[in-house]
Structure formats: C-alpha cells, structure tokens
Amino acid sequence: MTPQNDEADCIEAYRRTRAHTEWICSPLETDDYQLQSIVETSPPKWHIAHVSWFFETFLLAPFLPGYRPFHPRFAFLFNSYYETVGNMHPRAKRGLLSRPTVETVYDYRTHVDKHMLTLLSSLHDGNRDEVLFRLQLGLNHEQQHQELLWMDIKHNFSLNPLAPAYRTDLKVQAGAGRPARWLDYEEGIRQIGAAGEGFHFDNETPRHRVLLNAWRLADRLVTNSEYLGFMQDGGYDDPRLWLADGWHLIRQQNWRHPLYWSGSGSDWQEFTLGGMRSLDPQQPVCHLSCYEADAYARWAGKRLPTEAELECALAAQPLKGNFADSDRLQPAPATDEGQWYGDLWNWTSTPYGAYPGFKPLQGSMGEYNGKFMANQMVLKGGCCVTPAGHTRASYRNFYYPHDRWAFSGLRLADDA
Ligand SMILES: [Fe+2]
Numbered sequence: 370m371t372p373q374n375d376e377a378d379c380i381e382a383y384r385r386t387r388a389h390t391e392w393i394c395s396p397l398e399t400d401d402y403q404l405q406s407i408v409e410t411s412p413p414k415w416h417i418a419h420v421s422w423f424f425e426t427f428l429l430a431p432f433l434p435g436y437r438p439f440h441p442r443f444a445f446l447f448n449s450y451y452e453t454v455g456n457m458h459p460r461a462k463r464g465l466l467s468r469p470t471v472e473t474v475y476d477y478r479t480h481v482d483k484h485m486l487t488l489l490s491s492l493h494d495g496n497r498d499e500v501l502f503r504l505q506l507g508l509n510h511e512q513q514h515q516e517l518l519w520m521d522i523k524h525n526f527s528l529n530p531l532a533p534a535y536r537t538d539l540k541v542q543a544g545a546g547r548p549a550r551w552l553d554y555e556e557g558i559r560q561i562g563a564a565g566e567g568f569h570f571d572n573e574t575p576r577h578r579v580l581l582n583a584w585r586l587a588d589r590l591v592t593n594s595e596y597l598g599f600m601q602d603g604g605y606d607d608p609r610l611w612l613a614d615g616w617h618l619i620r621q622q623n624w625r626h627p628l629y630w631s632g633s634g635s636d637w638q639e640f641t642l643g644g645m646r647s648l649d650p651q652q653p654v655c656h657l658s659c660y661e662a663d664a665y666a667r668w669a670g671k672r673l674p675t676e677a678e679l680e681c682a683l684a685a686q687p688l689k690g691n692f693a694d695s696d697r698l699q700p701a702p703a704t705d706e707g708q709w710y711g712d713l714w715n716w717t718s719t720p721y722g723a724y725p726g727f728k729p730l731q732g733s734m735g736e737y738n739g740k741f742m743a744n745q746m747v748l749k750g751g752c753c754v755t756p757a758g759h760t761r762a763s764y765r766n767f768y769y770p771h772d773r774w775a776f777s778g779l780r781l782a783d784d785a
Pocket of ligand 1: 419449510514
C-alpha cells in the first residue's frame with residue numbers, strides 16, 4: 370500500500386483491502402473457518418476478526434468520538450500480542466473459539482467497516498495525519514493477514530486425509546526450466562533500509578550504510594529437481610551439511626523432504642492450495658525451513674545470501690513477479706527475465722535484528738515488529754500469496770529457522 374492523501378482514495382483503499390480479505394475466504398465452508406492445525410496457524414475466523422480488532426483498537430477507539438466496541442470481550446479474544454493494550458486469549462487455543470460464530474464475526478467486520486467509513490469521512494486537521502498513518506498501517510497489517518490466511522488454510526487442509534482443494538480453478542504454470550545465471554556485484558559501501566516517501570514498517574529503518582565484499586547471486590530460485598538431487602545424494606543423512614540445531618530437528622521430526630511432499634524415489638506429489646499435484650521438477654522448491662535451505666546451499670558448495678546482499682540485488686530489479694494477483698498461489702518456474710520478487714520468500718543468513726539507530730513506533734504500535742528481534746531469520750522478496758504491491762526491496766519478513774509453513778525457498782549466493 371502506498372500513502373493515500375485524498376479522503377476518497379483512502380476510503381477506496383480501505384474498501385478494496387477489506388473486500389479482498391473476504392474474497393480470499395469466499396471458497397471456505399463454515400467448518401473450515403474453525404481449524405487451527407498447529408500453534409503457529411490461526412483459524413480463518415480468528416484472522417478476519419483480529420484485523421477488524423486492529424482498526425477498532427488503533428483507529429476507532431481513539432479517534433471516533435462516542436465509538437462503542439461491537440462486543441466488550443472481543444478485545445480479549447482478538448488481540449494477538451499487544452501486551453500494552455490488555456490481556457489476550459492464548460494463541461494456542463484460538464481454535465477452541467466456536468463462539469462467536471462465523472456469522473457474528475462477519476457482523477463484527479460490518480460494524481467496524483461502517484464506523485471506519487464514518488471516521489474517514491470526517492477527518493480534520495487535528496487528527497488527519499495520525500489517522501492516515503494508522504490507516505496505512507492497518508491496511509498493510511490486513512495484507513499481511515491475507516498472506517497468513519492462505520498459508521494457514523493450506524496447512525489446515527493439508528492435515529485432512531481427503532486432501533481438499535481450497536480452489537480447483539487456480540492457474541497452473543509449467544515451464545521448461547533453465548540453468549541459473551550468476552550475477553556479479555562489486556564490493557563497496559552500500560545503503561540498505563527504507564528510503565523515500567512510500568509506506569514502510571518501522572523495522573526497515575533507519576536506512577544505513579553497510580560494507581559488502583564482492584558477491585554473486587543466482588538469478589533464480591533453487592528448483593524441485595535440484596532439491597531432489599540433494600535428497601537422493603543423502604542430504605538428509607549427512608550431518609556435515611547441517612547446522613547443529615537443524616540436524617537435531619530433522620532427526621527428532623524425521624524430516625526427509627520439504628513440507629507438503631509425499632512419495633518416494635523420483636515419484637513425488639505436493640499438496641497445494643489447488644489440492645494434490647504431481648511435483649513439477651522446474652518449480653522452485655517450496656516450504657523449506659532455514660536449516661534445509663542452508664544445508665542445500667552447503668551441499669551445492671554455495672551459501673545463503675545475506676540480507677544486505679539480497680536487498681541490494683532486489684533494489685536493482687523491477688518490482689514485479691508471481692504475486693497473489695497471478696492467481697496461481699503456487700511458485701512458478703523461472704522465466705528468462707530472472708526470478709527476483711514473488712514466487713517464494715528467500716531465506717537469508719541474516720538474523721532479524723534492529724538496524725543501527727532503530728526506533729520502534731510510539732505507543733502500543735511499537736509492539737508490531739521490534740519485540741520480535743531475537744532468534745528469527747530475515748526473508749526477502751515476497752511470494753506467490755503476497756498481495757501485489759505489498760513488498761519491496763527493503764521489506765523484512767522474519768520467521769524462526771524451523772518454520773516452514775510460509776511460502777519459503779532459497780536462492781544460492783557465493784563469494785566473488
Ligand atoms: Fe496481526
């Protein structure tokens with residue numbers, strides 16, 4: 370989302386973003402809204418209520434005079450992690466909330482929408498800048514939950530032996546595949562972090578200098594076929610390839626292949642949002658943990674890129690790719706133009722931490738990003754379920770290194 374200066378633009382952006390969330394949920398049956406397959410995922414019903422709670426808490430309550438919350442206890446149910454706002458229902462028990470019903474949650478959305486449109490129609494000089502900033506934050510927050518909805522629906526459905534398809538009409542793109550090309554980058558002092566006027570999260574700031582040695586990057590993601598080579602070469606059995614935590618994890622969990630794969634030898638299927646499909650050897654390998662990405666890179670005699678290396682490369686590329694609006698909801702084989710944004714979030718070797726001089730947002734919104742700056746890794750680029758226009762070179766996604774329900778993959782890097 371980009372900043373909106375005109376009230377009519379703001380209202381249109383709000384309507385469009387909210388409607389898109391409901392469109393994502395439209396293929397769901399009522400029963401599907403309740404599922405929480407693992408602690409990391411949330412029921413779709415919780416997501417669509419939580420994003421409404423965000424607008425209610427950070428915009429309607431402080432800025433719309435006389436606003437009355439839809440329900441006095443919904444703040445407890447649908448606060449995610451904002452400790453300074455109040456207590457909250459445990460994350461692991463979101464799937465136990467059979468009430469409010471799906472119908473009531475949609476009524477809650479309607480209530481919030483009605484009052485948000487009143488607020489956006491009555492901006493005045495005293496609150497205008499702050500309301501517009503928080504609106505942009507709320508819309509970008511809802512876009513993040515749109516991506517999470519697809520991630521979580523996929524995981525929820527994957528545990529059903531019937532392997533239900535979320536949609537049967539998704540576009541599928543096959544490709545012939547091609548070798549990766551290597552791009553060379555010169556050493557020097559570079560700048561990373563958000564610059565300019567466009568919306569960005571606090572964790573992308575301040576823009577600052579970094580010293581980089583010369584490096585090389587593959588111009589596309591690693592494919593299923595290449596990853597099968599790693600598996601067939603005993604990659605999951607060779608401790609020399611693994612970080613200690615990763616080796617412990619794959620043995621404890623008996624991981625032998627990426628998440629959502631089933632099969633053996635050279636005959637593999639993959640669960641997708643379009644249901645079970647034969648594995649396309651030319652598609653980028655998807656749903657890897659950082660440990661698996663790192664082990665593959667070591668097996669290939671290369672390494673993962675750092676955040677700064679990848680950000681500098683992304684900044685030089687046009688911001689286009691296979692995002693959610695391609696309506697595939699699955700990564701596609703690389704084209705001749707290279708594969709930079711979209712398809713899959715690229716794991717980096719960089720721990721998610723504060724940039725020099727980082728200052729979180731004021732007040733409770735300062736809990737949005739900064740307090741998660743420990744023990745997670747940065748991912749860059751966006752993916753096939755990221756809303757178009759949501760990501761950028763400086764965007765910092767972050768997950769724990771063992772997480773693999775996100776649409777995550779890898780690109781190889783090397784020293785020049
Ligand atoms: Fe959230």
